[in-house]
Amino acid sequence: METIKIRTTQNVEVEYEIASVGDRILAYLIDGVVGFGWITICLLFFFTVINPGSPSTATSIVFVVIALLPFTFYHLVCEIFMNGQSLGKRAKDIKVIKLSGQSPSVGDYLLRWVFRTLDIWFYGIVAIATIVITGKGQRLGDLAAGTSVIKTTAVKRKNLFQVQLEEDYTIVFPEVAVLSDKDMALIRKLLSKAIEHKNEELLIRIADRAKEVMGVQPNMTDREFLKTVIKDYHHLTANMES
Numbered sequence: 001m002e003t004i005k006i007r008t009t010q011n012v013e014v015e016y017e018i019a020s021v022g023d024r025i026l027a028y029l030i031d032g033v034v035g036f037g038w039i040t041i042c043l044l045f046f047f048t049v050i051n052p053g054s055p056s057t058a059t060s061i062v063f064v065v066i067a068l069l070p071f072t073f074y075h076l077v078c079e080i081f082m083n084g085q086s087l088g089k090r091a092k093d094i095k096v097i098k099l100s101g102q103s104p105s106v107g108d109y110l111l112r113w114v115f116r117t118l119d120i121w122f123y124g125i126v127a128i129a130t131i132v133i134t135g136k137g138q139r140l141g142d143l144a145a146g147t148s149v150i151k152t153t154a155v156k157r158k159n160l161f162q163v164q165l166e167e168d169y170t171i172v173f174p175e176v177a178v179l180s181d182k183d184m185a186l187i188r189k190l191l192s193k194a195i196e197h198k199n200e201e202l203l204i205r206i207a208d209r210a211k212e213v214m215g216v217q218p219n220m221t222d223r224e225f226l227k228t229v230i231k232d233y234h235h236l237t238a239n240m241e242s
Contacts, residue, residue: 001017002017002018002135002137003015003016003017003018004016004018004099004136004137004148004150006097006099006101007101016097016150016151016153017150017151017153018136018137018148018149018150018151019092019094019137019149019150019151021128021131021132023092023094023151024092024094024127024131024149025124026088026092027086027088027089027091027092027094028088028124029088030087030088030091030092031074031075031086031087031088031089032088034074034087034088035071035074038067038070038071039067039068039071042063042066042067043063043064043067046060046063046067050063051063073113074086075112075113075116076109076110076113079096079104079109079112079113080106080109083095084096084097084104084109089149093151093152093153094149094150094151094152095149095150095152096108096109096112096142096147096148096149097147097148097149097150098145098146098147099136099146099147099148100146104145104147107145108145108146108147109145111141111144111145112141112142112144112145112147113141114141114144115139115140115141115144116141118140119139119140119141126139126140127139127140130143136148137149137150165234165235165238166235169231169235171232171235171236172228172232173214173216173218173228173229173232174232174236175214175215175216176214176229176232176233176236177236178213178214179210179213179214179229179233181237183213184230184233187206187210187226187229187230188230190202190206191203191206191226191227191230194206195223203222203223203226204222206222206226207222207223207225207226208222210225210226210229211225214229
């Protein structure tokens with residue numbers, strides 16, 4: 001599962017799963033069915049209701065153009081008014097987002113639409129190749145607009161350091177009081193990365209920095225020390241708020 005991290009305008013980092021090539025192809029096919037259905041209904045309506053029999057060539061061409069116009073602008077209009085989704089994308093739970101964390105603008109959707117013809121060239125090979133090469137789920141239109149296509153639900157990561165309040169808990173390091181909420185958030189984040197990637201060097205650096213700021217020399221492993229610091233801080237701040 002490939003993911004991408006987006007920092008929102010509220011400075012919150014959210015991780016999303018990148019829409020797979022398969023999901024995007026299926027969404028495209030669903031949109032194609034919608035377009036084919038629309039054109040078929042329009043043509044049946046024209047030739048059986050509005051102008052049955054043998055309409056002139058010019059009249060037929062005009063009506064075909066009128067029928068094709070809505071589908072030509074289908075993706076552009078849908079993404080603008082459906083928050084980055086077409087009917088096919090909505091069916092597959094994927095959507096267009098801006099990598100900067102801002103909401104895509106009309107101009108961004110327009111760029112994606114303009115490049116669509118190039119992207120679907122040779123049965124979509126150009127788009128598929130670009131998506132695979134970039135590693136961020138971006139076809140040419142996405143590269144131009146600074147967008148990507150992601151699954152609509154954020155990736156949920158298990159909180160490795162979820163702390164439960166204990167009534168009789170004794171704080172091991174009262175010195176955690178010198179740490180701020182920002183310091184603790186950084187410790188949690190870096191410790192999580194160190195454990196996830198088995199980066200002992202990073203873990204040691206985090207522990208050394210915490211010891212330096214707190215002015216302590218604990219008789220335990222760095223990992224145990226950092227987990228204890230997190231637990232102590234949680235209980236200390238909870239007691240201060242109560």
